[in-house]
Amino acid sequence: METALALSGPAAVLLLIIVGSWELIRKRRGKQSGTPLAETYVNEFTAIFYGSKRIQLEHRDSVAIMREEDAQGAPPSGVDLVKGTVVLPVRWSERSGNPAEPGRSESS
Numbered sequence: 651m652e653t654a655l656a657l658s659g660p661a662a663v664l665l666l667i668i669v670g671s672w673e674l675i676r677k678r679r680g681k682q683s684g685t686p687l688a689e690t691y692v693n694e695f696t697a698i699f700y701g702s703k704r705i706q707l708e709h710r711d712s713v714a715i716m717r718e719e720d721a722q723g724a725p726p727s728g729v730d731l732v733k734g735t736v737v738l739p740v741r742w743s744e745r746s747g748n749p750a751e752p753g754r755s756e757s758s
Contacts, residue, residue: 666691 670688677686697703728737 666688669691670686673686673688693703693707697707728739730736
């Protein structure tokens with residue numbers, strides 16, 4: 651009984667290393683999606699000792715369930731932070747064809 655209890659810790663670590671290695675290989679081949687098993691194991695093990703980790707995991711689960719919505723009434727954002735550009739939508743006037751002068755005609 652003592653031997654089995656003494657070897658359970660190292661056996662769990664070896665199992666975690668094996669599963670983590672297997673998941674890395676699957677991820678590199680592009681066959682894995684979702685949360686890795688090794689990450690779940692480490693998170694749950696940490697949550698045993700730290701209550702704040704349990705709160706963090708529950709918050710992460712609730713955020714994953716919530717639907718992301720664009721701001722109501724706002725136009726879609728055309729900001730690209732990587733390129734440093736902003737794309738603004740231009741409304742063309744039906745009468746003039748000028749984007750800056752929505753109510754004026756070309757002849758006036």
